[in-house]
Amino acid sequence: MIDQSVKMLPGIQIWLLLGLFLAWGRPGNAQNSVHLRINQLGYLASDVKEALVFSKQPFREKLQLRHAEDSSLVLEGKPLRVKTATWGSFDYYYSFDFSSVAKPGSYYLQTKTSGIKTIAFPVGPQAYAGKHETLLEFMRQQRCGYNPTLDMVCHEKDGRSFYGSMPDSTYLDLSGGWHDAGDQLKYLITGSYATAHLLMAFELYPDRFADAYNALGQPGSNGIPDVLDEAKWGLDWIHKMHPAPEVLFHQVADDRDHRGFKIPNQDNSDYGWGANSYRAAYAATGTPQGLGTYKSEATGLANLAGRSAAAMALAARIWEEHLQDSSYAAKCRKAALSLYALGRNQEGYQQGNSYGAPYRYNEETWADDMEWAAAEVYALTKEPAYLDQAKAYALQSSNQDAWTVRDTAAHYQLYPFINMGHYALHRHVDEDFKETLEGYYQEGIAYTLKRAAQNPFHIGVPFIWCSNNLLNSLVAQVILYEKMSGDDQFRPFLAAQRDWLFGRNPWGTSMFTGMPAAGEYPEDVHTSVYVMLGLEVPGGLVDGPIYRSIHDSLLGLTLNDPDEFAHLQNRHVVYQDDVGDYSTNEPTMDGTAGAILMMAHFGIPVK
Template sequence: MTMQKQLCLFIMIILGTDLCAQDSLYIRVNQLGYLPEDVKTALAFSKRKTRERILLIEKVSGREVKEISPKPIPSAWGVFDHFYALDFTDITEEGAYYLKAKKSNHRSAEFQIGAKAYGHYQETLLAFMRQQRCGYNPTLDMVCHAKDGRSFYGPVPDSTYFDLSGGWHDAGDQLKYLITGSYATAHMLMAYELYPDRFGDTHNALGQPGSNGIPDILDEAKWGLDWILKLHPREDILFHQIADDRDHRGFKIPNKDNSDYGWGENEYRAAYIATGEPQGLGKYQSEATGLANLAGRSAAAMAIAARIWKEKLDDQAFSEKCRKAAISLYALGREKEGYQQGNSYGAPYRYNEETWADDMQWGAAELYRLTGEKTYLEQSTTYALQSANADSWTVRDTASHYQLYPYINMGHFALHQVADKDLKKTLEGYYRDGIEYTLKRANTNPYHIGIPFIWCSNNLLTSLITQVILYEKMTGDTQYEPFLTAQRDWLFGRNPWGTSMFTGIPAEGEYPKDVHTSVYVMLGLDVPGGLVDGPIYRSIHDKLLGLTLNDPDEFAHVQNDHVVYHDDVGDYSTNEPTMDGTAGAILMMAHFGMPASPPPAK
């Protein structure tokens, strides 16, 4: 927290009023910075009109590089009525900068302009993924949940033991979901295929320091692949969840789990087999109509892996294992079309996914690319036309939490790689319609942000960014670059709170510190690279159970009654880093980032 923010917070607590906000001019920038060719805009806002000019200052020399005349933006946000755009797109000279009001001396955070502004942060996100590992956790150097798990539902007797160790803890809690794990795995594999030069080799397969001849992103994806293979031990069984909200008994170290599923604390955990029917061992029942959402995107992950391990790593045995799993998983999805949701026990919250055609489209497209069998191409096309944008939040004003998951239809891009000319145009149109709809929303607010602020809004935002990136790759159309840049910049500080939404990024900037995770609360570990849930509508936030702030709100001077964000351990709705959110941002980071450094000479 800056000295200015500390003083404002002190005044607010003592006097009960926010005097600092009355005359302050707040300047928000992307703290990571801007590539030389970027559209470069910052935002200033205040409660009163201002004509004060803004100076762009080169940090090292103190040189005034540009004097900017703020351009009024005819829209408001929360308690602030006056917003101004600060454009310095014409500045391409590399260096460190900040913006400063000419008379009042209000300053922005520092930022970079240059080709290296985004560095190797894609690798930082992988560091957070390693911290989420279950089984052997390299960050903590411990083994946890080795007894996962004992089955419920499905074609075997309840409490049958299966080895389901591995995978990733979902967020600040220690549940494991195929819903999120399958997407995280497939997303990382697609990111590698699109940007293979962006990922280095500084860790081994266990996530420990030291190269092993395999890019770290593939080591991390394989951690997910190995777990998915365990979840599908035979053709008629697919596990979809390990543990449930009985896990939520306060913060805890993973290898000292105090949750009890009937076998005592830190023992076996419940493992749910997907049946395509409602489930729930406690008060609440999930909804379900099938299991194709899980089977389809798990098949996509396995098919992509089969290609990579064969063509890039020359590992024929693992490639064949993934190929067989992809075919089997996809067949299971065909047999039981529909969706399987997450399960809850004593609380009403669950992952309530209600889409599946998009996942089967993705799985079929990747299987066609792997096998060349035309049946897969035909089926992927059918699913694509069925899914279209019906499964997408991008053409809706709102949606429930995880209702339309994943937050981007990766199947449209995968199918586009093998589609004929007419189908390519149709798929491009689906992406473009979503971009245009969100662009209309963006034009109604000063931040030019196109998402609805439902729970996990940052996941929506990184997915929208990814959709624009993939649309550009499909079409060569770059007309949405300014929109893309505005979405990206929000994530790194061009937002009301002036904070990055990734832990530890940038290291000297404003970023989430008091995050809702056990390793922070109990061990004091600040693990960089985790994407927090993000801002949420106040109307949703205030209705959530068990949510309370542990400390005075450091953002009270800019908070509003519309959309809220807290950097506070107690706010699990806005400040909890998520595994799938972080994995889903890796493609975006790789797109803007630099190639990996070459490995050291041996």
Template sequence: MTNFKLCLLFILLLNHPAFSQENSVHIRINQLGYLEEDSKVAVVFGNKAIKEPFQLILQETGKVVGEFRPKAITTDQWAGYQYCEVDFSKVTQRGYYFMKGKSSGTTSSIFRIGNDAFGNHQETLLEFMRQQRCGYNPTLDMVCHEKDGRTFFGPMPDSSYVDVSGGWHDAGDQLKYLITSSYATAHMLMAYEMYPGRFEDKFNAFGQPWPNGIPDILDEAKWGLDWIHKMHPAPDQLFHQVADDRDHKGFKIPNKDNSDYGWGANQYRPAYFATGKPQGLMKYQSEATGVANLAGRSAAAMALAARIWEKDLNDPVFALKCRNAALSLYKLGRENEGFQQGNSYSAPYRYNEETWADDMEWAAAEIYKLTGESNYLEQAKKYALMSNTQDSWTVRDSAAHYQLYPFINMGHYSLHSIVDENFKKVLEGYYLDGIKYTLKRAEKNPFHIGVPFIWCSNNLLTSLITQVILYEKMSGDRSFEPFLSAQRDWLFGRNPWGTSMFTGIPEKGEFPVEVHTSLYVLLGLEVPGGLVDGPVYTSIYNSLLGLTLLKPDKFAAFQNEHVVYHDDVGDYSTNEPTMDGTAGAILMMTHFSKK
């Protein structure tokens, strides 16, 4: 072979994707950036050991503000890469930066250092919540599912009409669950109570773009509250789900729903009554022992709302309505302790919640703050001891889908402020046990992530972040701040794929686009702020039904035998944004927002 041909072959090899991938270096950072006093650690990996120093460069001037030696990470290696960390925590000067390998020339995306790095993205998450609305949808400016619904399993005859219109669609599908909506509503209200000065007023109650004198997070929470009131039409009645997996007939615009539940396409949908007993219209039966999970969470939301609408919004009429609902829902939970799961029809997948004492603890604590009646405080403490740490996924290595839901016990934080010092330590200990267990798990992977990669792993991660934040507020212990930063940074790009897990965040970054939603597939709408399900164990991905990637996997080089993530419409297991996952990230996002 001539020298010319050898040179040509060498050039072709250099440009071959596999060759270039093997010899490339990858920098993973938080694309949004870092608060000034944050731990700031990039993960760098490549096919070979990385020894080159990395420079931090101020984007405005091109000035090198620091040079840092990588530190090898001695943990399990994913996909055969070798990993190291680059710690630049000492840099606190505000500005836009990028990181660069001194020898390889590899650069990161541009990111911000400054206490404004996270902007006000809690408002971006609310944008996604508004596009999930059922009834009037402001994103589409149309009304859907006006005929929800017809009852099943209730004290009234099956197929009786009841008005359960409104609420939120659950995810890329158009079902509605009290399981998730009650948590989303209560979470938003607690986030507002903790950070009342960090929310904007740019939208009205219908989600239309003009202010109404009420923070937008409360407008969104009220959308949930109004639906919960409909799902609780009488003191002894509670519905828990509207529609079922007959919904899954392909992608569709909400007001043109082709699903047929026995009354024709785009007509009535079933409204399932919470009986506290197993349910199912076909062969798949849910498990149930009571209704306290649903009644408790809903009561907590109503008690929070009663305080906020009375004191902050000067609306005693709505406040009284929420107070009465809180008391009747809590009573319903007391009389029917246990859990009610979601219903499926023709597929085996459902929300498998099996916990309820945490919800009753939260409800009792909030109602005590509302009423001052000591019996609620004593009951809250009893439920706290019942729920303890063992009801949490944080001390387990796996769990069924939504088995231990919500993914954080907010009741511990609510109760902490109203108990004696000894009981405060008990509650702090419950959070601490989970943090320590997840910290041990985090030591086994190069990104120091503490969650098991079961379905909806991102929901677990935002809940773990929230748990650390609440623990810090309760105890004053900030020793887990580096762990907290690592969990947060994963969600914005410090992960194998270098992608944010929120649609549209950051605006010019790498984030999910090919999401499993009708609005993207049929209308091309890219609605920002949605938290996608997130990576799953490869074994889970391979076992799920109906998963087919529709495009070549742009992250193929970073998939491995351990975990996978795909930005692909065909992967509902990792790339479907969820309503409750997004709502459950609002407290976290608000905590890190502009100070």
């Protein structure tokens, strides 16, 4: 896709071209041009709206905001020099605030003299209307079992057990769930979080979700909001992964999956029973595991049991209160209590397993998950013991489990990337404890805000693997903090984090596939459906920028095409829209699910 910053208006005069040549170098040389960065998806009327301009030479033009319909002038002004450290090879950064523009409509920004302009973007309530439904479209693409996007059934033989009380290779039905990312593994680590997050998003914004698909993800209303259909896909799989009170499976398949791009129902991976057959299913034991070269670490299984219990308790309330389905509510209630008890009995964490490569989900936290579980189970049962336990877990977790107060972390070490337990518990405790919980969120926001003040994009996350997941979690934390405390001082910071995800970043690209359709977004994504079938499924959040020190050390990472963003990269952080870059351009299931709360928050009620 073409960098929007180098598009020129027709009819430009020869003297102007000469002036540009003298000021910035040869016209058309993207390395020396002026770059405009906005949130391509758009803005609400009340949003802080700040565009960014950067170049290698001083920028002396004015910027103009114009109506897209007729190009009439709305606002004109000189951008202000940004007084922070620069980003990479560009020395001059300027901000242009157009927050005063609140009238609904379609607009674009352009430089007054040279005519460099952005795409048209909306202002008003429709900017985010229904956009969370696009993310659900990507979630349906990730379904294992029946996949409605591909209209096929895959991995029907999942799986055969390893570790735990069952004899190795015992078959049990673990079909269903979601493929984790561009690969076809299934993890309870991410699946439990995605499920619980979808349910919490619905509980917070029940009027903003449509009903356009049935339970199988096929077009057609079934009387259930699509977000709950998707959450139930995850719930049903968690029920399978917890077939008995003392049994919990945590992973189906491993990196033996990584045998090139493949259609899901033609999986060439072989776990000992031939290609496209049974796959290994790992029981959570709270002990290190690994059938191949590499071993995971483990001290318990409360992280998995806690998140799963939180999801089940949320589901029990929602299916009872919103859907009047007492039978399914009772099933989820039973599972919630069983899973929570399992977590209490085996406190600690269980990590993901790898086989022939060193990469795995390195989660090392669990008190945050048990806090979330205890708070949700208390809301379900009203039994005081659960409230006492939730408060104890909250104090134990505090911010010790949070990446927001650290400068770096290992891959998924501090997962989930937001402690939902603090919010879930807040409504049930006294004023003093409420202030404690608010303080945990506020401390993390303040720490990331301090980091953001050091760069012109006002971005506050460390660029570890899956930095975009950190970003949407930080956005959610600011949203929930405001709901808890009533303190809205962080709204400008919130806007900057959100806007980064939709184009106000060095590369000028949205981080969601196909969003907006007329903008710059990840195209050459690391997924089989794109590589083999040419399908561009919108709504998937890619991993995002990563420290070059991490990126350049990863195994098997090679670009298929020249880096279209080469002129925008710096020495420290890299993002590449290339099929071969699994570290920055692979859409993730849990990252996409984790952005649905953010998108629903900025959306509007369904009529």
